[in-house]
Amino acid sequence: MSRKKAAKGKAAASSPSAGSPTGKGTGKAARSSPGIVQMNGVVHPSRPSISNSSEFYDIAFKVMLVGDSGVGKTCLLVRFKDGAFLAGSFISTVGIDFRVMITLHSHSHSLQIWDTAGQERFRSVTHAYYRDANALLLLYDVTNKTSFDNIQAWLTEIHEYAQQDVVLMLLGNKADATHDRVVKREDGERLAKEFGVPFMETSARSGLNVELAFTAVAKELKHRSMKEPSEKFQLQEYVNKEMKSTGCCRS
Numbered sequence: 047m048s049r050k051k052a053a054k055g056k057a058a059a060s061s062p063s064a065g066s067p068t069g070k071g072t073g074k075a076a077r078s079s080p081g082i083v084q085m086n087g088v089v090h091p092s093r094p095s096i097s098n099s100s101e102f103y104d105i106a107f108k109v110m111l112v113g114d115s116g117v118g119k120t121c122l123l124v125r126f127k128d129g130a131f132l133a134g135s136f137i138s139t140v141g142i143d144f145r146v147m148i149t150l151h152s153h154s155h156s157l158q159i160w161d162t163a164g165q166e167r168f169r170s171v172t173h174a175y176y177r178d179a180n181a182l183l184l185l186y187d188v189t190n191k192t193s194f195d196n197i198q199a200w201l202t203e204i205h206e207y208a209q210q211d212v213v214l215m216l217l218g219n220k221a222d223a224t225h226d227r228v229v230k231r232e233d234g235e236r237l238a239k240e241f242g243v244p245f246m247e248t249s250a251r252s253g254l255n256v257e258l259a260f261t262a263v264a265k266e267l268k269h270r271s272m273k274e275p276s277e278k279f280q281l282q283e284y285v286n287k288e289m290k291s292t293g294c295c296r297s
């Protein structure tokens with residue numbers, strides 16, 4: 047967690063405590079859309095944040111999206127930020143891509159959300175960023191069994207490189223793809239329970255639970271940052287309650 051009084055744009059320039067690891071270009075095109083900072087794997091100090099607001103923030107929590115290549119990390123973030131789905135051909139993220147600085151409602155906490163490349167060859171780059179992450183959203187793709195099977199390996203990596211108290215949430219993405227589904231929701235729930243990690247299914251395509259995933263993590267982070275929290279906050283309970291109250295979200 048970083049505590050600053052700086053313009054949001056400056057926050058985009060922050061690099062991990064590990065230094066400034068760079069992902070070298072691969073010849074692959076990197077996705078870019080209006081208003082989105084395209085880092086191409088390089089933390090560029092002079093890049094502005096996508097937020098051009100002059101608002102100031104007190105606390106920025108660093109949230110990272112991780113998981114196998116193609117599980118939908120970039121799409122999930124774009125859905126959260128723009129409310130749109132990136133349809134069309136799949137353009138793999140290169141290295142680390144700082145994308146969103148979101149100020150949470152009603153207070154001065156912000157989420158600084160980093161999209162990472164799922165491809166194995168960028169793993170050493172992303173590891174370096176784990177260390178000062180406050181929260182990790184770990185995704186698998188419900189239409190891709192391998193991405194689900196790899197979750198255990200991801201958890202091992204997270205335990206190795208991330209902070210011990212990192213807020214972690216497992217997301218089974220592409221829940222909209224009913225016909226192609228190969229991982230049941232129950233399997234996701236079982237795995238999450240086994241590892242004591244909060245879980246829900248999401249869809250960047252339909253928007254299912256996307257906002258809830260980020261909100262829940264933000265609430266947990268905010269709660270933890272309070273010196274004397276008035277009540278206990280349980281991330282999974284909050285998620286279940288929210289899903290029940292909207293009557294949505296169970297595919």
Ligand SMILES: Nc1nc2c(ncn2[C@@H]2O[C@H](COP(=O)(O)OP(=O)(O)OP(=O)(O)O)[C@@H](O)[C@H]2O)c(=O)[nH]1
Nearest residue numbers: 115116117118119120121138139164220249250251
């Ligand atoms: N049906 C469906 N397709 C999705 C969803 N999210 C992403 N996709 C598709 O999955 C592909 C990969 O999405 P990305 O968001 O680029 O995947 P990524 O995890 O960022 O991949 P890397 O950058 O390589 O790590 C794209 O073709 C998307 O259109 C979803 O919720 N539902």
Ligand SMILES: [Mg+2]
Nearest residue numbers: 119120138139
């Ligand atoms: Mg990506």
